Amino acid sequence: MLIAYDKDKNRVHVDDAVRGQLYYCQTCGEELSIKRGNIRSHHFSHKNTSLCDGWHYDMSEWHGFWQKQFPIEKQEVVFEFEGKKHRADVYINYSVIEFQHSQLSFEEFNNRNDFYNSLGYKVIWIFDAIDAYENGDIIVYMDNDCFRWNNALINFKYYDNNMVDVFFQEFDNIWTALPDYKNSSLHNNDLIEYAWLHHIDSINNVGPQTYCSTGKNNLYDYQFIDKFVSVKFLHDGSFDNTLEMKKKNYTMNDVSDAIFNPYEEIFENGFTWCPEVKHFVNPCDECHACIHLSEYNDRCKYRFEKLLARGFDRIISISYSFYGKIEYIIVIKGNQRFKITYEEIPYGVFNIKEAFEDKSNTQIIRLRNIDTGWKVQINRYNYRRMLKTKKCYGKVHAPNNDSFTYSKNEMEIYGFMERKWELIWRR
Numbered sequence: 392m393l394i395a396y397d398k399d400k401n402r403v404h405v406d407d408a409v410r411g412q413l414y415y416c417q418t419c420g421e422e423l424s425i426k427r428g429n430i431r432s433h434h435f436s437h438k439n440t441s442l443c444d445g446w447h448y449d450m451s452e453w454h455g456f457w458q459k460q461f462p463i464e465k466q467e468v469v470f471e472f473e474g475k476k477h478r479a480d481v482y483i484n485y486s487v488i489e490f491q492h493s494q495l496s497f498e499e500f501n502n503r504n505d506f507y508n509s510l511g512y513k514v515i516w517i518f519d520a521i522d523a524y525e526n527g528d529i530i531v532y533m534d535n536d537c538f539r540w541n542n543a544l545i546n547f548k549y550y551d552n553n554m555v556d557v558f559f560q561e562f563d564n565i566w567t568a569l570p571d572y573k574n575s576s577l578h579n580n581d582l583i584e585y586a587w588l589h590h591i592d593s594i595n596n597v598g599p600q601t602y603c604s605t606g607k608n609n610l611y612d613y614q615f616i617d618k619f620v621s622v623k624f625l626h627d628g629s630f631d632n633t634l635e636m637k638k639k640n641y642t643m644n645d646v647s648d649a650i651f652n653p654y655e656e657i658f659e660n661g662f663t664w665c666p667e668v669k670h671f672v673n674p675c676d677e678c679h680a681c682i683h684l685s686e687y688n689d690r691c692k693y694r695f696e697k698l699l700a701r702g703f704d705r706i707i708s709i710s711y712s713f714y715g716k717i718e719y720i721i722v723i724k725g726n727q728r729f730k731i732t733y734e735e736i737p738y739g740v741f742n743i744k745e746a747f748e749d750k751s752n753t754q755i756i757r758l759r760n761i762d763t764g765w766k767v768q769i770n771r772y773n774y775r776r777m778l779k780t781k782k783c784y785g786k787v788h789a790p791n792n793d794s795f796t797y798s799k800n801e802m803e804i805y806g807f808m809e810r811k812w813e814l815i816w817r818r
């Protein structure tokens with residue numbers, strides 16, 4: 392818990408508590424300890440094992456951050472009904488707001504809703520879906536306003552939409568880190584990004600953990616807070632609520648994969664994975680005049696042509712891998728945000744057997760060991776012999792050899808089944 396009584400029954404936040412003074416649980420009246428270490432988030436705890444409230448309460452930093460957006464007298468308000476006492480994360484304007492960062496059973500979700508609904512209060516839930524959105528556990532279907540949450544914090548079955556509202560938060564609260572933001576006049580360029588609260592309009596029967604959201608009830612975090620606590624910059628004219636903010640002005644050319652690695656020169660003469668033909672190609676030779684190349688002929692649009700054809704209003708963010716391949720794109724279409732995640736693209740490091748088999752009818756390949764720098768040349772005869780004898784032979788080129796020629800005689804190649812061989816040439 393974050394709020395406790397002092398000896399005079401004043402409400403005190405754990406961050407304002409003074410060590411040496413006594414603090415008591417609002418629910419059961421037992422004495423509490425102050426927990427302000429460096430590992431877990433700050434909180435009060437019972438000195439002795441207590442069963443004053445059987446519900447599990449989230450104690451994460453994310454939870455505390457949200458709770459502190461509301462006046463202290465509105466935080467952790469205790470209610471009693473039919474002899475049972477429970478505390479709401481926030482109670483304001485005849486609504487209970489619950490913030491959930493950890494796993495929650497549907498049974499407890501339902502029990503909490505029933506408890507507060509029985510008192511006549513609506514329950515509003517905000518679930519922390521930031522990590523799930525970042526790691527691809529949330530999959531959005533742009534065509535039918537549905538999305539699925541794999542490994543969700545809760546397995547919904549049903550709930551009363553008239554008395555219960557559910558939001559998933561997909562982006563971090565950044566604007567609230569600004570000092571005294573609720574009472575300040577802020578301009579659009581003062582804010583880097585803000586959190587998006589995705590309202591769940593209904594549970595869909597498309598599949599397990601699939602939800603429907605038309606976007607009509609979605610809110611930014613500042614809009615949500617302003618419903619309960621006035622946020623000045625929304626009302627003094629300094630902030631244009633119709634404008635979107637972004638960290639970078641992306642262009643259509645950015646919606647593409649690099650075909651030359653942007654970080655290491657050795658890949659400029661190497662191979663890149665072609666998603667159309669499903670094998671590695673030499674971009675200098677085999678990508679020339681391809682219809683899927685970008686405007687400057689240095690990037691590939693093949694994987695994103697369906698997205699580009701479908702259209703969207705604006706690009707919010709693009710995440711690239713170390714090799715310049717797109718991992719995910721966040722776009723806005725209408726009044727909704729969508730995150731489109733793409734499969735990881737292979738990169739051109741193999742064992743020698745895999746390298747030879749990458750493309751059919753290969754006759755000769757040259758590879759470079761990424762650890763030692765040694766280069767080898769393997770022909771089809773060497774490949775067939777390797778399959779039969781489990782030994783590999785080929786011509787070699789030492790890393791300190793300034794000539795372009797390989798050895799006249801073939802030598803045994805060790806570590807040929809280790810994935811440490813970069814494909815540099817093929818015929």
